[in-house]
Amino acid sequence: MQNNELVSLLLEPLGLSDDAILYPLSGGAINCSFYLNDDSKEFMVKRFQGEQSLGIDRQERFELQLQLAKKRLAPKPIYLSTEKGVYVEEWIKQHRSQLLLFFDELHINSLASALTRIHKAKIKTSRVNLPREWHQYLTTLPNPPSYLVEEVTQATEKWIEITETTQEDEVFCHNDLSWAHLCIPTKIILDWEYAGIGNRYFDILSCAKVNGLNTQQHDFLLSAYAKLNNIPINKVYDACSQQASFLELTYRLWYEAVGIEP
Known part of the structure; x- marks a missing residue:
């Protein structure tokens, strides 16, 4: 068009x-x-x-x-x-935050604060079903390799098992919170295509990934979020570690489905 x-x-x-x-x-x-x-x-x-x-x-x-x-x-x-x-x-005035060359503590604190606002919001919507998303992405591939199909099968079993024991971590999530999605100082947040009820730690990891945070910045984001939400830092690290493989699989399949390089 x-x-x-x-x-x-x-x-x-x-x-x-x-x-x-x-x-x-x-x-x-x-x-x-x-x-x-x-x-x-x-x-x-x-x-x-x-x-x-x-x-x-x-x-x-x-x-x-x-x-x-x-x-x-x-x-x-x-x-x-x-x-x-x-x-x-x-249209939101000052619609997009300026793109950053480097994330300092101030900017990472802003991301942690935005995540906290989102996670505390009482929103009625559907639950994020990662296995369903994985299978949706798989169906777009003409001939998905057998190893990838097996990886999705195993990840689905693991996701179901973990989700049953981590329901207290399920909150409303954005799942694609890049810096460009923050409108400062209005506190309006953009692009809710992948939002839903899901695991808060998956959302934190997704935020770190889409912003390309390095190891030090990644750790600071986790620490800032832990402080804002009164969660022991060890709990945050352990829970993020548990969600890491789901995040990497989701992004890998998404890139395959839309046909672009990561």
Whole structure:
């Protein structure tokens, strides 16, 4: 879909004038993002890609973000066309935090604080089912190697076993909290595609991974989170260690499914 076609699609549902202008935004591994301006009206527009590979229920995500917007955790969703793969939400001033060349203690504390806010939010939504995601990603591969199928089978058994004994660690999670998803100082958080009820330590590890934290920064994130949530640091390390293999498998399969290099 060309940009002018996208604007035409949104003219009626958003009440746009013929002077509306669409500006492409950088960032995003798969989806295309745009800033839409029409005089005093401002919107964030997304055109989704790789829907078959990811298996995301966009209507369910739209309804989730309505909940999050009411709690001032996310921008208000405005429009969704599942048929066209187009989504629109309110534009947040100072929309994205500046990309960092290096994470210092201040920035890592901000990530830990954002994780804490998310984990303490009382949100009604579906539970993250990692084995279902793994199998969804596998189905997108023409001929998945037998070793990978076996790895998913073993990981599924391990995940079920561990999940039964760690239910106290299940909270609302973002699962893709990069620095670019934080809007400072509004405290609004972006991109909730992979959010759901899940293991808090998986979410912490995912945050460390998507931000490319080194070992020292990774350890500081765990320590900062432990302090903010009054959890013994040994508990945080042990629980993260338990979730590490699930995280690596999830990301590896995701990259395979969408067909891009890590």
